Amino acid sequence: MRTKPHLNIGTMGHVDHGKTTLTAAITKVLAQRGTGTFVPFDRIDRAPEEAARGITINIAHVEYETDTRHYAHVDMPGHADYVKNMVTGAAQLDGAILVVSALDGIMPQTAEHVLLARQVGVDHIVVALNKADGTDDDELIDLVELEVRDLLTAQGYPGDSVPVVRVSGLRALEGDPRWTAAVEALLDAVDTYVPMPERYLDAPFLLPVENVLTITGRGTVVTGAVERGTVRVGDRVEVLGAGVETVVTGVETFGKPMQEAQAGDNVALLLRGVPRDAVRRGHVVAAPGSVAPRRRFTAQVYVLSAREGGRTTPVSSGYRPQFYIRTADVVGVVDLGEEAVVRPGETVTMTVELGREVPLEPGLGFAVREGGRTVGAGTVIAVG
Numbered sequence: 001m002r003t004k005p006h007l008n009i010g011t012m013g014h015v016d017h018g019k020t021t022l023t024a025a026i027t028k029v030l031a032q033r034g035t036g037t038f039v040p041f042d043r044i045d046r047a048p049e050e051a052a053r054g055i056t057i058n059i060a061h062v063e064y065e066t067d068t069r070h071y072a073h074v075d076m077p078g079h080a081d082y083v084k085n086m087v088t089g090a091a092q093l094d095g096a097i098l099v100v101s102a103l104d105g106i107m108p109q110t111a112e113h114v115l116l117a118r119q120v121g122v123d124h125i126v127v128a129l130n131k132a133d134g135t136d137d138d139e140l141i142d143l144v145e146l147e148v149r150d151l152l153t154a155q156g157y158p159g160d161s162v163p164v165v166r167v168s169g170l171r172a173l174e175g176d177p178r179w180t181a182a183v184e185a186l187l188d189a190v191d192t193y194v195p196m197p198e199r200y201l202d203a204p205f206l207l208p209v210e211n212v213l214t215i216t217g218r219g220t221v222v223t224g225a226v227e228r229g230t231v232r233v234g235d236r237v238e239v240l241g242a243g244v245e246t247v248v249t250g251v252e253t254f255g256k257p258m259q260e261a262q263a264g265d266n267v268a269l270l271l272r273g274v275p276r277d278a279v280r281r282g283h284v285v286a287a288p289g290s291v292a293p294r295r296r297f298t299a300q301v302y303v304l305s306a307r308e309g310g311r312t313t314p315v316s317s318g319y320r321p322q323f324y325i326r327t328a329d330v331v332g333v334v335d336l337g338e339e340a341v342v343r344p345g346e347t348v349t350m351t352v353e354l355g356r357e358v359p360l361e362p363g364l365g366f367a368v369r370e371g372g373r374t375v376g377a378g379t380v381i382a383v384g
């Protein structure tokens, strides 16, 4: 049974800076403490191919506990896997460990991962200056640290206060006491610096409507999974899409009447005085005033390759696919700006004008579809 709060984290950074070695070292250090199982380098590096939302991503998952938290940690072998994962939200990271080789400093993929993390809403980054065993020149490492802090500041992170820990994944993996302590210090920094995400109970209530039913003599019922927050009998809610405000007069989970339901629960909500045909799949039930419906947004989108079941031809401005946002299927027109075309297998920043308003916010994931087939996946990075 899980008693500690759960967070999703992952390593990111330039190829060969030591992400996989550090991931293995973390599991080794925590296995020695008795709160994890050692996962050797080879098991993480040979990550199986996974299909998330129809997209093939190489991703390794390891799980471990510190004294205060339970973590699911992802590591990915290649740069392309990072880009796909971040853009499509395959692993919703609550925080990230940015691995930078103290011997090499910032490299192109370091900067790109930081930019992507910012865009998709990973608000907390802890830096591991890895391979610190490889030099006795502290001034060299100081310079790399400065460079990383500047990069983070330039991307909108609090570069001056972000924890930066000097580690050696390789030496910790070999059991060296000094570097084992350094990995422990890194985990302490993650424990204290990355806050518990608000996503669950404290956020304002939101439920994407999956189905609508009528219960004779009682009224209209909407069903779906609570995305965030809590809802109680008697709460006022707004139905976005239907343009009505009403009161929840009944809450059921697993067919049993309840006083309240919370994030993650599959529920049926009885809504007072709402006509059956006013509400549809794709509408959103939310705490009044907590979300604003919009038509325009900017997003990072990964266009699936033909091998992944996507298109065989490129996309250009004026493309009009369906956007599957929460449970809503809405047509939208794509504007690629300066970019002439985007080919299958590539990632692009696009502006979208939807055919109707839906509640949107940065960080929200969506699928791009043509006739029910997924041809792309993306994350909203700006609204309006």
Ligand code: GDP
Pocket (backbone or CB within 6 Å): 013, 014, 015, 016, 017, 018, 019, 020, 021, 022, 077, 130, 131, 132, 133, 134, 167, 168, 169, 170, 171
């Ligand atoms: P990734 O591509 O970021 O996952 O990097 P890897 O974990 O595969 O490591 C790349 C190379 O760097 C391997 O040869 C590792 O043995 C080496 N390496 C990783 N961490 C350290 C470290 O802390 N110190 C030293 N000296 N080498 C390291």
Ligand code: MG
Pocket (backbone or CB within 6 Å): 019, 020, 021, 045, 076, 077
């Ligand atoms: Mg690796």
